[in-house]
Amino acid sequence: MLMLANIVPFFKCRFRKIGLFIFVFSFLFPTVSLAQKGSKISTIVIDAGHGGKDPGASGKHSHEKDITLKVALKLGHYISENLKDVKVIYTRKTDVFIPLYKRAEIANDHHADVFISIHCNSNPSTRAYGAESYVIGLYKTKDNLMVAQKENEAIMYEDNAKERYGGFDLNSPQSYINLSLFQNLHLKQSLQLAHDIESEFKSYAHRKARGVYQAGFLVLWQTTMPSVLVELGFLTNPKEEAYLLSNKGQSQLAYSIYLAFKKFKTNFERENNVKPAVQSSGAPQKLEYRVQFYASSSEIRNTGKRFKGVAEVSYYKSARYFKYTAGHFSTVSEAVKYRNVLRGKGYKDAFVVVFLNGKRISFTEARKFQSQKQH
Numbered sequence: 001m002l003m004l005a006n007i008v009p010f011f012k013c014r015f016r017k018i019g020l021f022i023f024v025f026s027f028l029f030p031t032v033s034l035a036q037k038g039s040k041i042s043t044i045v046i047d048a049g050h051g052g053k054d055p056g057a058s059g060k061h062s063h064e065k066d067i068t069l070k071v072a073l074k075l076g077h078y079i080s081e082n083l084k085d086v087k088v089i090y091t092r093k094t095d096v097f098i099p100l101y102k103r104a105e106i107a108n109d110h111h112a113d114v115f116i117s118i119h120c121n122s123n124p125s126t127r128a129y130g131a132e133s134y135v136i137g138l139y140k141t142k143d144n145l146m147v148a149q150k151e152n153e154a155i156m157y158e159d160n161a162k163e164r165y166g167g168f169d170l171n172s173p174q175s176y177i178n179l180s181l182f183q184n185l186h187l188k189q190s191l192q193l194a195h196d197i198e199s200e201f202k203s204y205a206h207r208k209a210r211g212v213y214q215a216g217f218l219v220l221w222q223t224t225m226p227s228v229l230v231e232l233g234f235l236t237n238p239k240e241e242a243y244l245l246s247n248k249g250q251s252q253l254a255y256s257i258y259l260a261f262k263k264f265k266t267n268f269e270r271e272n273n274v275k276p277a278v279q280s281s282g283a284p285q286k287l288e289y290r291v292q293f294y295a296s297s298s299e300i301r302n303t304g305k306r307f308k309g310v311a312e313v314s315y316y317k318s319a320r321y322f323k324y325t326a327g328h329f330s331t332v333s334e335a336v337k338y339r340n341v342l343r344g345k346g347y348k349d350a351f352v353v354v355f356l357n358g359k360r361i362s363f364t365e366a367r368k369f370q371s372q373k374q375h
């Protein structure tokens with residue numbers, strides 16, 4: 001039962017479908033690598049932990065649900081302001097109770113590309129402090145199990161929780177082991193995002209980053225995209241509680257997560273749009289024209305900002321240079337048209353280049369390929 005319930009959403013999600021396809025495909029043709037052209041991170045679901053009748057963890061002066069909401073809204077604001085191509089969806093924008101399964105459902109129904117659930121930690125010791133990021137998986141320490149247990153306790157506020165979560169028992173370690181079997185297909189990407197978040201907490205907000213861990217979180221159990229649960233800090237540590245309650249603290253933490261998300265998005269899109277593809281045996285081979293307009297000996301980090309107004313920027317590496325191209329055209333004349341547009345924008349040396357299955361080739365080779373195809 002549990003198994004089926006978890007697999008069905010795999011097929012509901014476009015993003016997941018691609019992943020599954022490659023997954024299956026890689027067994028059929030082990031040496032084939034496919035280019036996921038056009039894969040973009042265009043929707044994020046931001047989940048403010050707890051809410052309404054579920055306050056979450058508590059400090060002397062704070063409830064977790066209030067801090068998670070403020071940080072979630074700030075994070076969404078930074079993303080909407082700076083990454084115009086990303087749609088931000090919140091699981092809640094006010095102080096309301098949302099069941100855990102519903103949060104994952106919102107992410108799946110919106111075909112989100114990333115899911116981030118925001119929380120605050122607590123500990124019997126008032127000395128514990130720092131931020132942690134979690135992805136679903138098997139816990140390695142008792143502390144990690146304890147964090148997941150506390151977060152999963154939210155289901156005590158839900159009706160029919162036992163049936164809803166496949167007989168999940170909050171206090172049984174076996175339940176957590178079972179949960180870890182449903183590891184997200186996007187484990188690698190989830191871990192990458194979690195690491196990015198921890199590293200921004202450290203470098204941008206100058207917080208103690210306690211690291212990336214795995215444990216069985218019900219809120220991450222059913223999501224079908226890269227998913228991370230963030231513990232911003234400990235409400236039980238008076239100094240950290242004051243920071244988490246402050247506007248400055250909330251802004252710094254939200255901005256750190258924004259920076260991490262941006263980095264994750266940039267890297268993901270670079271890898272999925274630009275990588276030269278090795279052609280599979282079955283699929284038709286295809287010529288593609290792009291306009292090369294810029295070259296640099298070092299990689300340009302934020303191409304969206306640097307080449308504002310240039311369409312579909314990608315790059316390929318040639319010798320020691322990163323060569324930047326615009327557009328993906330199926331005919332030379334379309335590419336020439338766009339080359340003229342770019343020349344008008346000040347890229348005076350822009351010229352048309354041709355690719356066969358993601359690999360740059362000469363026009364002579366392109367003509368040869370075309371005449372072979374016609375005969």
Ligand SMILES: [Zn+2]
Nearest residue numbers: 049056119120
């Ligand atoms: Zn929480």
